[in-house]
Amino acid sequence: MKIYGNSRALERLSDYGKNNRMPHSLLFFGDTGTGKRTLALYTAMMFFCEERRDSPCMRCKNCERIEKHIHPDVIYSDCSSVSAESMRNMLRSTFEMPVEGSLRVYILAEFQLLNRECQNALLTYLEEPSDRIRFILTASNRNGILPTILSRTAVIQTEILSSEECGKALKDMGYDNAYTLFENFGGNLGMILSAVSDKNRDIYRKISRELIEYVCEKKEYDAIALMQKLPQPKEDKREPVRAVITETADIIHEAFVMSGSKRKTNGERGELSKRLSETYSIVILNRICNAVTDYVRMTADTNFNAKITSNAFIASIFEAIAIDDK
Secondary structure, three states, X not given: OOOOOOHHHHHHHHHHHHOOOOOOEEEEEOOOOOOHHHHHHHHHHHHHOOOOOOOOOOOOHHHHHHHOOOOOOEEEEEOOOOOHXXXXXXXXXXXXXXXXXXXXXXXXXXXXXXXXHHHHHHHHHHHOOOOOEEEEEEEOOOOOOOHHHHOOOEEEEOOOOOHHHHHHHHHHOOOOOHHHHHHHHOOOHHHXXXXXXXXXXXXXXXXXXXXXXXXXXXXXXXXXXXXXXXOOOOOOOOHHHHHHHHHHHHHHHHXXXXXXXXXXXXXXXXXXXXXXXXXXXXXXXXXXXXXXHHHHHHHOOOOOOHHHHHHHHHHHHHHHHHOOOO
C-alpha cells in the first residue's frame, strides 16, 4: 500500500502517534476517491504495526493483514450495504475481547449513509469509549452525519492531489496520459483509477456533469431526459443510477463547501462546482445537499428501483431550488 498526497492528514496522524494521543474515534471525510479508505487502513496499522506507531511500516505481518482485510481485530464494514440489524450485531461484538492483543478497531466506510437509528446506536459507544475499542469512520461528506457524532470525533479532511503528486502516482502505476487524466478528474486519483478500469465510468461521469449543467440552467425536463440515456447493463441495471447519483451528489457537496470561500478549483469537475456555487446561495445549496444525501442513502438499498429513484432524485433537486423561486 502506498499513499500519495494528503500530507496534512498524515502529519496530524503522526502527531497523534508521537504524543500517544490517538483519539478513540476518527472521521476521514472528503470527495469519493480522495484516499479516505487508504487513510483508514493506515490509521488501523498505527495501532498494530510491529515496528512503530507514528508512521507504520506497512510491511510487517500486522500491516499486511490489515491491508488485506484479514486481521482478526480490525473489523471493516461498508455502510452503503449494512442493515440496522447488522450494525446492532457489530456493536454488540464490541463487548467481546480482542482476538490478539488488547485492542479492536472498527472501520465504518461511507458512514454518512447510515440512518439516524444506526448513528444513534453508535453514539452510545462514542459517549462512553472503551479503552480496548477504536472507531475509524469515513464519509464522502458530513451532511448526513449527526452533529452529536461529529462533536465526539476527531475530523480529518482528505484532499485531491496536486498535478505533481497525481503525475507521480499515475507514472508509478504505469499510466502515460497523466496530464489528460488530471485535467478530467482534477487530481482525484480514486476516480481516475475507477474510470480507466471501467469503460462505463466515463459515461457516468459525463452524464453527471451534464446533469449539473442542467441544474445550473434550471432545465428540469432536460435533466429527466438525460437520466433516460444511462446504459442498461444486463448484470446490474441499478449501477448506472447509483454511480450518477453519487457523482452528482459529490459535485453538489463540493459546491456547498466552496460557496462563500476562496477555495481553488481543479479541472472540469472543480469548474462545475464553482459554477454551481455562483448560481445558488449557500442556503439553497445546503437544501440540495440534504436532498441528494437522502438519495445516495437510497441507492445503498439493494432493492431500490432505478427508474423511480432517478426521477425522484431529479425532482428533489429542482424542488429544493424552486422554494426560493416562489
